[in-house]
Amino acid sequence: MALSIATWNINSVRLRMPLVEHFLKVWAPDVLCLQETKVHNGEFPFSPLRALGYEHIAIHGQKGYHGVATISRLPLHELTDRRDYCGVGDARHLSVLFDKNGKTIRLHNFYVPAGGDEPDRTINPKFGHKLDFVEEMKLLHAEADAGISSILVGDLNIAPLEHDVWSQKQLLKIVSHTPIETEGLTTIMRDGAWVDLMRQHTPSPEKLYTWWSYRAKDWEAADRGRRLDHIWSSADLSSHLTNVEILREARGWERPSDHVPVIASFDL
DNA sequence: ATGGTCGCACCGCGA
Numbered sequence: 001m002a003l004s005i006a007t008w009n010i011n012s013v014r015l016r017m018p019l020v021e022h023f024l025k026v027w028a029p030d031v032l033c034l035q036e037t038k039v040h041n042g043e044f045p046f047s048p049l050r051a052l053g054y055e056h057i058a059i060h061g062q063k064g065y066h067g068v069a070t071i072s073r074l075p076l077h078e079l080t081d082r083r084d085y086c087g088v089g090d091a092r093h094l095s096v097l098f099d100k101n102g103k104t105i106r107l108h109n110f111y112v113p114a115g116g117d118e119p120d121r122t123i124n125p126k127f128g129h130k131l132d133f134v135e136e137m138k139l140l141h142a143e144a145d146a147g148i149s150s151i152l153v154g155d156l157n158i159a160p161l162e163h164d165v166w167s168q169k170q171l172l173k174i175v176s177h178t179p180i181e182t183e184g185l186t187t188i189m190r191d192g193a194w195v196d197l198m199r200q201h202t203p204s205p206e207k208l209y210t211w212w213s214y215r216a217k218d219w220e221a222a223d224r225g226r227r228l229d230h231i232w233s234s235a236d237l238s239s240h241l242t243n244v245e246i247l248r249e250a251r252g253w254e255r256p257s258d259h260v261p262v263i264a265s266f267d268l
Numbered sequence: 269a270t271g272g273t274c275g276c277a278c279c280g281c282g283a
Contacts, residue, residue, distance in 0.1 A: 011283085012275055036283085038276065064276050065283090114283050126282085157283095214283090215272040258274075258283085 009259035037067035110154030142234035
């Protein structure tokens with residue numbers, strides 16, 4: 001049986017609901033994890049999603065900033081014992097359980113802090129916040145609960161590998177690709193036994209990007225992208241991976257997000 | 269060579 005999971009930093013779910021609807025109609029993943037929904041829970045646009053058959057929706061939002069949502073055709077059990085990462089009350093993480101073909105899967109949806117411009121925590125508290133958040137993520141383990149498989153997706157705001165950025169040389173001192181960040185992400189994966197599904201499917205040195213800055217004159221011609229969005233899983237699921245698609249074309253849609261959807265497909 | 273663009277909420281902040 002097929003299972004598909006998508007992740008997409010939407011940069012305002014209300015503004016871009018037409019793009020979300022188009023994506024769900026054409027690509028029809030079983031589950032879509034959104035980040036940067038930028039909407040308070042009371043104003044979340046449930047009805048257009050339910051109308052497309054996505055009746056199971058878990059949200060964790062706040063006014064104006066951040067916010068995550070997990071939108072599903074399969075029934076979800078929302079886990080309400082959520083950790084408040086860094087104790088600052090930001091809506092940056094949501095965890096749900098669902099069942100598929102006899103397996104129980106825990107799905108984490110993350111929006112890691114961007115970290116500001118200066119990669120030095122002594123002068124930039126936002127960078128310190130990002131590092132602290134990554135440190136706390138080291139507590140996550142793909143095999144934390146016996147009998148439960150794990151998937152972790154989201155905008156992690158770190159491009160860990162040389163070929164996850166357009167120029168390693170030019171980005172080593174740029175927040176998202178500094179060694180302290182990339183080593184942090186590598187440690188979370190190693191200690192937590194997570195498999196990087198995008199790189200399992202498309203190994204280095206092929207370039208993989210999921211984000212292109214709004215500030216480029218011509219994002220497509222310059223192609224100065226970064227792989228900031230990720231899909232990881234426990235080993236029992238990675239062996240059933242059939243495809244990973246990065247929807248590059250979505251960056252060229254009308255009034256796009258600066259991130260594009262990534263979709264992982266499994267045969268369970 | 270060091271700006272450049274977004275979205276939201278309010279005329280700055282975070283990305």
